Amino acid sequence: MSTKPTPRVRVPANAKKDEIIEIKTLISHEMESGQRKGGDGKVIPRKIIHTFTAAFNGKMFFEAKWAPAISANPYQSFFFKASQSGEFAFTWKDDDGSTYEHKAKLTVA
């Protein structure tokens, strides 16, 4: 799987004030553990997404650090208390230095 990792995020667009909303995220990524051997008998080097962060209006509110024990195409769900309207920024950080980003708007009534 050498395609560019694509994030998929499910987050409500609207929420009532102080409502606790669930956010579900998924990103396509092989999460190569660094423990497997390829056909040539050599260990396939580790390449995982090691950090995921969720921020709202620029302030981080949830962070996950992942070890090679996290499954391929890592799924992560978590919660957020809707206090005001604004924008979410979700970031995935890869071992190879690349980052993948997804943004979503939230309107609080």
Add this chain to the structure above:
Amino acid sequence: MALRTIGSRRDTLKAGAIGAVALALAPRLAHADAAAVEAEIKKLYGDKKGAEGKVKLDVPQIAENGLVVPINIEIESPMTDKDFVKSVHVWADGNPSPGVLSYTFTPEAGKASASARMRLATTQNIICIAEMSDGKLFTAKSQVKVTIGGCGG
């Protein structure tokens, strides 16, 4: 003729020696155990001990496929600015390395709960420690029986 035989034996010995070094350099292939998890906990929290309770660790009792094992963690907390869950660490004592994941929570999250999916190589214990904003630790532990391992074999 005799020389040649010695030469080839040397080569065999050399190859063997290289093989041994390669094995020694691959400690990752060794499995973690309960002691490795203990060591990780000690590194983070010293001799501080966690109490039972508050942490709800939800993992299946039996996982048919070790490649994708759901894990859900929920910690009882009001999640206010003064009283919230700071972090959660999860370890597995039968994987090649003990770490699974770590979460950082903030009061803005509203609820200290999260779900993910992990790989488990074999039947093992999942150990979870939550640190509260006042520094108190709470732990939970659960065994997962794995039918098919999730580490390439």
